[in-house]
Amino acid sequence: MVDIAPVPRRPSRLRPLFWGVGSGLLTLALTLLGLLFVTFIIARIVPIDPLLSILGERATTAQYEAARLAYGLDEPMWKQFAIYLWDAVQGDLGTSIRTREPVLSEVAERFPATLELATLGTLFGVITGVPAGVLAATRPGSISDQVVRVVGLLGYSMPVFWLGLIGLLVFYGKLDWVGGPGRLDASYQMMMQFQMEQYTGMILVDSALNGAWDMFANAISHIVLPAALLGYVSMAYISRMTRSFMMNELSQEYITTARVKGMPEWRVVWVHAMRNVLVPLITVIALSYAYLLEGSVLTETIFAWPGLGSYITDALFAADMPAVLGGTVVVGVAFVTLNMLSDILYRLVDPRAQA
Amino acid sequence: MSLKHASCRAVALAALLAGAAPAALFAETPADTLVLADAIDDIVSIDPHEAFEFSGLDLVNNVYDSLIELDPTKPGEMVPGLAESWSVSEDGMTYSFKMKSGVTFASGNPVTAEDAAFSLRRVVKINKTPAFIMAQFGFTPENVEEMITFEGDTVTIKTDKVYAPSFFYNCLTAAVGNIVDMKTVMANEVDGDMGNNWLKSNSAGTGAYVLKSFKAGEGYILEAREGHWRGDAKLKNVFMQHIPEGATERLLLEKGDIDIARALTPTDVAGLEGNADVAISNDNGGQIYYLAANQKNEALANPAVLDAMRWAVDYQGMADTILKGQWAVHQAFLPKGFLGAIEDTPYSLDIEKAKALLAESGVELPLKISLTVRNNQERMDIAQSVQNTFAQAGIELSLDVGDGATVLDKYRARQHELTLQTWGPDYPDPHTNASTFAINPDNSDEAKLTGYLAWRTAWDPGAMSAETEAAVAEMDEAKRVEMYRSIQERHRDDSAFILMFGQLQQTGARANVQGFHTGGAVDSASYWLVTK
Numbered sequence: 001m002v003d004i005a006p007v008p009r010r011p012s013r014l015r016p017l018f019w020g021v022g023s024g025l026l027t028l029a030l031t032l033l034g035l036l037f038v039t040f041i042i043a044r045i046v047p048i049d050p051l052l053s054i055l056g057e058r059a060t061t062a063q064y065e066a067a068r069l070a071y072g073l074d075e076p077m078w079k080q081f082a083i084y085l086w087d088a089v090q091g092d093l094g095t096s097i098r099t100r101e102p103v104l105s106e107v108a109e110r111f112p113a114t115l116e117l118a119t120l121g122t123l124f125g126v127i128t129g130v131p132a133g134v135l136a137a138t139r140p141g142s143i144s145d146q147v148v149r150v151v152g153l154l155g156y157s158m159p160v161f162w163l164g165l166i167g168l169l170v171f172y173g174k175l176d177w178v179g180g181p182g183r184l185d186a187s188y189q190m191m192m193q194f195q196m197e198q199y200t201g202m203i204l205v206d207s208a209l210n211g212a213w214d215m216f217a218n219a220i221s222h223i224v225l226p227a228a229l230l231g232y233v234s235m236a237y238i239s240r241m242t243r244s245f246m247m248n249e250l251s252q253e254y255i256t257t258a259r260v261k262g263m264p265e266w267r268v269v270w271v272h273a274m275r276n277v278l279v280p281l282i283t284v285i286a287l288s289y290a291y292l293l294e295g296s297v298l299t300e301t302i303f304a305w306p307g308l309g310s311y312i313t314d315a316l317f318a319a320d321m322p323a324v325l326g327g328t329v330v331v332g333v334a335f336v337t338l339n340m341l342s343d344i345l346y347r348l349v350d351p352r353a354q355a
Numbered sequence: 356m357s358l359k360h361a362s363c364r365a366v367a368l369a370a371l372l373a374g375a376a377p378a379a380l381f382a383e384t385p386a387d388t389l390v391l392a393d394a395i396d397d398i399v400s401i402d403p404h405e406a407f408e409f410s411g412l413d414l415v416n417n418v419y420d421s422l423i424e425l426d427p428t429k430p431g432e433m434v435p436g437l438a439e440s441w442s443v444s445e446d447g448m449t450y451s452f453k454m455k456s457g458v459t460f461a462s463g464n465p466v467t468a469e470d471a472a473f474s475l476r477r478v479v480k481i482n483k484t485p486a487f488i489m490a491q492f493g494f495t496p497e498n499v500e501e502m503i504t505f506e507g508d509t510v511t512i513k514t515d516k517v518y519a520p521s522f523f524y525n526c527l528t529a530a531v532g533n534i535v536d537m538k539t540v541m542a543n544e545v546d547g548d549m550g551n552n553w554l555k556s557n558s559a560g561t562g563a564y565v566l567k568s569f570k571a572g573e574g575y576i577l578e579a580r581e582g583h584w585r586g587d588a589k590l591k592n593v594f595m596q597h598i599p600e601g602a603t604e605r606l607l608l609e610k611g612d613i614d615i616a617r618a619l620t621p622t623d624v625a626g627l628e629g630n631a632d633v634a635i636s637n638d639n640g641g642q643i644y645y646l647a648a649n650q651k652n653e654a655l656a657n658p659a660v661l662d663a664m665r666w667a668v669d670y671q672g673m674a675d676t677i678l679k680g681q682w683a684v685h686q687a688f689l690p691k692g693f694l695g696a697i698e699d700t701p702y703s704l705d706i707e708k709a710k711a712l713l714a715e716s717g718v719e720l721p722l723k724i725s726l727t728v729r730n731n732q733e734r735m736d737i738a739q740s741v742q743n744t745f746a747q748a749g750i751e752l753s754l755d756v757g758d759g760a761t762v763l764d765k766y767r768a769r770q771h772e773l774t775l776q777t778w779g780p781d782y783p784d785p786h787t788n789a790s791t792f793a794i795n796p797d798n799s800d801e802a803k804l805t806g807y808l809a810w811r812t813a814w815d816p817g818a819m820s821a822e823t824e825a826a827v828a829e830m831d832e833a834k835r836v837e838m839y840r841s842i843q844e845r846h847r848d849d850s851a852f853i854l855m856f857g858q859l860q861q862t863g864a865r866a867n868v869q870g871f872h873t874g875g876a877v878d879s880a881s882y883w884l885v886t887k
Contacts (some may be wrong), residue, residue: 063804098399099555099571109570165602173606180612181603186390186594190576193568304392306573314396314572319760345883 024340028333035332036088036325040081043321071097084325103326107308111330112201113183114300114307117227118292124231125238126285130323132235133242137250138269148239155236160229164302167225181304188218217228220227226303234288240334241284242277249273279350286342290335369596383611387591389868389885391640392598392607393617396572402554403533404474405483407781409879412530414575416591416879419533420585422452422471422510423524425783427872427881430692434523437466437534437561438510441524445829447517452510458584460536461558461565468505473537475512477549483486485531488782492518492526511648518819519829521694525784528878535559538877548614563588563883573597588883589870608633608863615871616851616863621680624861634866637680639691640858641876642779644682644737646726647812648697648851652772655724657850659716665702665853667709667748669740677736681884685857690876694832695839701847709748720749727755727774729762737855738775767805769813778808779858783877785839786827793823793846816852 051067068074072083087094093103136148171178181186183203184192192203198208204223207215249255250273258268297309308327315323383500384390384686395410403415424436438452458466478489479499493515494502502513514523534557540550543557550559558566563585564577574596579588590719596613598604604616605623609630619627619635627633646664648655652827655661670684689696713720724745728738735756752773757765765771780787793816795809804810809820814825819842826838847854870884 051383053368100400100552101555101571106571110572153546168603169607180610181598182596185612186388186596189596190592190594193576198690226827301600302602302603304596304600306570306597311572318396324756 001152003109021340021344024343028336031336032329032332033085036085036329037081039086039325039328043325044077044080088329093329096320096323096326098315098320098323103323106323107311107326109201110306110308111310113305114309116202116204116292117230117290117299117305117307118222120223120227120343121230121292122234122285122289124228125234125288128231129235129238130242130281133239134246134269134274135237135341136243137246138265140247148223148243152236152239155232155280159298160233160296161298161302162297163232164226164229167229168302172224178225181222181302183222183305184215184218185222188215191215204252226299226305230292230299234292236289238281238284245277245280246273249276252276279346280282282342282345282349286338290338293334293338294331384521384868385592386615386887389590389593389615389882389887390613391593391595391615391617392604393595394599395574395595395597396599398571400483400551400555401558401566401569401575402483402551403530403535403549403560404478404481405485405554406530407483407485410819413874413880414566414569414577414595415530415533416562417564417577417882418558418562418566419530419535420562421527421532421534423527423532425874425878426529427874427878427884429784430875431694431877433528435513437471443520443523443536447520450512450514450520450523452834454508454510454805455584456508458561460539460561461580462536462539464536465536466534466536466561468508468510470537471510472503472505474534475510475532476500477535477540478531480550481551483527483551484615485781488526488529488531492523517828517830518580519827519832519835521832521835522784522786524825525694526782530781530879531782532750533560533759536561550707552674564593567592579883585883589886590882593882605863608865609654614868617873619861619863621861624680624863627863627885632866634864634868636862636864636871636873638862638873639876640779640860641690641802642777642858643685643688643690643854644775644777644856645688646741646853646855647766647771647774647776647808648853649769649771649773650813650815650851651769652724654718654722655772655851657716657718660718660722661851661853662848663709663712663716663748664745664750665848666705666712667744667750668702668853668855669704670700670740670855671703673737673740674856677733679734680861681859682856683859684855686847686854688788688846688852688854689785689839689843690780690788690857692876693780693783693785693788696834696845697840697843703742706744713749721746721751722749723751723753725753725755725772727757727762727771729759729775730756731759734775741775766811769800769811771812774812776808780876786823789823789826789839789842792850792852793842794820796820809851812851816846816850819846 013051051064051071051073072080073114075083084094091104093107095101096103096106099106136145137147168181172180192207192215195211196206198206200206200211203219204216207219250269255268255273258272294309297313299305300307300310308331312324312327315327372752393410397408398411399408400406401411401414406412406415421436423433423437423441426432426434435455437455437458439455441450441452443450452471454466454468460466475489476499478486479494480496482496490652504511519627535554539559541553543550543553545552556569561584563583564579567576574594577593579591598607599618601620601623602619602871604613604618605626607613608616608749609627609632611632626636627635634654648661648664653706663799674682674684684700685691686700686702687697691698713722724796724877726738726741728734738754742754745752762774766774766776778788778791791806793807793809795804795807795816797804798810798813798815802810809816822838822842826835826842829835829838846852862873864871865887868885870886872881872884
């Protein structure tokens with residue numbers, strides 16, 4: 001009898017994917033635990049007294065003590081953390097000390113505004129940054145390379161605060177090309193709240209779903225400037241990274257081979273090299289997206305954009321630690337989730353990672 | 356190839372911007388809507404019996420009414436609100452209010468004496484931060500049912516002892532005096548909160564406006580009621596946007612995308628000068644800037660040293676430069692506009708006089724003192740100016756800089772030497788500031804009376820404490836005014852406080868906007884008289 005070796009099964013592309021998701025979830029849990037712990041400790045050791053901000057200067061010692069008990073601040077630190085953790089796992093991020101509203105619902109109201117802005121910003125960054133990086137990499141040392149470098153450097157080094165104000169002054173104040181600060185004009189804002197069905201909290205999506213195209217246009221006119229500003233900053237980063245990845249790829253032997261075979265240059269760059277550049281680039285884009293999702297505080301302040309960044313900052317100034325913690329956790333979840341997604345994408349794109 | 360793509364993108368972007376432009380061009384405020392911008396993230400609650408922050412009180416003022424109100428056009432003047440008439444008994448301890456008839460809440464429910472009694476009791480029962488304003492009259496959750504009663508169309512309120520009627524009436528004009536719709540509020544009660552949670556996102560009042568939407572840190576929308584007892588509001592809607600950045604507000608105001616900007620900085624106001632489309636109005640605010648000298652420090656307890664310091668501050672110099680438009684020289688503990696406020700400012704920078712007084716005081720020169728100050732641009736600017744002029748007189752100030760909480764902790768623990776602070780009134784009666792600046796029931800460390808500024812700085816006002824107590828019980832209003840004037844003059848010259856500046860409010864409005872009143876130091880903003 002002859003042993004017949006079984007026909008090797010084609011390795012499933014999905015298994016490593018599941019593995020990726022599984023390990024990703026574990027990383028997510030561990031990262032969040034660490035994040036919660038650090039944020040919690042910081043929140044507790046900062047020399048800010050949240051009770052003072054609720055009770056005001058005039059509170060008597062008795063009122064103060066009563067509030068301390070009511071907010072559980074008399075418990076030992078480890079117990080406070082354990083309680084917080086247990087509640088957080090059940091989806092309860094606590095109650096804002098300032099407004100006494102559930103932090104989760106407050107964050108849920110603010111997050112769509114940030115998500116909308118960050119998504120458009122990233123889109124802008126990718127659409128401009130990747131071609132700019134490729135352009136610079138294919139003509140190193142040329143004028144276009146220098147231009148991309150300088151434009152990128154400006155994006156890095158100019159204070160967003162200044163850029164935002166100048167942008168507003170020029171495009172809104174002088175040229176009248178875009179809408180002013182805020183997500184909509186006053187009249188549309190009121191229309192949005194009272195006459196529209198709100199599905200996602202993202203005005204662009206909601207106005208489109210309602211078929212309110214004039215409102216959609218108004219929302220575009222308001223978002224285009226802050227999104228372009230955020231996009232510019234992320235473009236600076238993406239274009240620099242694309243350039244370096246692309247230059248690295250273009251020096252590889254398979255590129256030389258492709259060129260020798262007489263393949264058109266655009267195909268060499270955009271099909272062959274790009275496929276490999278894409279792998280690290282996905283991570284870069286995901287990181288930059290996550291960075292924008294944290295909510296750019298300064299951009300949100302200048303453009304009166306009611307997003308997560310301004311929520312966390314306002315809470316911080318009011319020593320409203322449950323709100324700060326809650327906001328941070330949501331940002332953390334977004335960050336880790338995006339990382340996980342980029343890992344998955346990375347596996348799909350890179351055949352080596354599927355082995 | 357790439358270049359071609361880049362130019363395509365540029366064209367696409369330009370098209371996008373151009374497409375968006377028409378929408379932006381039509382961006383002017385709707386004719387029937389008052390659009391305001393302010394920093395409103397201070398709001399903790401819009402329940403009228405809990406609200407205690409400026410922005411929240413502005414909202415409440417337009418949505419609720421109280422028994423007695425302040426006339427927005429004449430700051431400090433009382434006019435009938437939901438009460439048609441009122442009186443006080445001979446013994447000064449029982450007040451009666453006869454309700455107006457025919458007034459309804461936004462819900463359609465008629466306003467009754469029961470609603471009024473319920474509301475005033477509610478303040479005491481839910482016991483939120485501003486409840487102390489009512490508790491001053493001896494109301495407790497236990498006795499309030501007997502102290503505040505109603506019969507027919509009359510509400511009767513008994514106080515625990517005699518108070519100046521003007522004191523009582525002034526306190527009723529504060530937000531805690533607002534009348535809420537009992538039926539609606541109690542229908543939304545959860546866990547015995549008397550509707551507190553529900554009133555954080557809804558309104559149940561008789562005001563000129565009804566709350567349509569409130570989003571913390573974003574803004575609120577009010578809608579005018581038809582057939583309001585005071586006459587209908589001129590504009591149908593009010594839309595308040597949270598825009599904390601002054602420069603952003605300025606741009607919006609210039610473009611006509613908002614009607615009123617309330618968080619402009621002096622730089623923005625200066626930038627708006629000469630713009631015919633915008634009008635800047637100046638008004639008083641309630642805050643007072645002062646220096647407090649700890650009387651546990653031997654040198655600072657020396658009256659000649661304190662006097663020297665009063666002559667060594669460059670009041671006008673600061674008001675004209677670093678504080679321009681934000682603060683004015685003011686040397687008394689009552690803000691302008693308050694009953695009994697005094698406006699004369701006898702002290703000015705006089706280094707020679709200060710030097711002479713210091714020489715006379717017998718302290719060793721240069722005198723070394725630390726000034727505890729909050730790490731904030733404006734306060735640091737003031738501290739540095741004081742440091743400079745004090746040095747010329749022979750006092751070496753070292754700055755002890757900390758964040759707000761640390762500085763406050765030090766002050767409350769009486770661990771400062773000299774400290775730069777601000778104080779704002781809690782309700783529109785002189786007693787609010789007099790009671791904290793000029794009363795100290797027990798100057799010992801153990802007493803821990805941190806609510807009294809006099810205690811915090813270890814100053815014993817002596818007979819002034821009793822005089823201030825007497826002023827709050829004085830039945831004759833003219834006499835009461837005279838008492839506060841006299842107390843303030845002596846307090847200005849002989850206390851441990853150096854009173855320096857009174858707050859100003861600068862509001863930017865489009866030139867067509869008329870009738871906006873900020874309420875000054877005693878009241879909140881009124882929207883119902885605004886036209887455009």
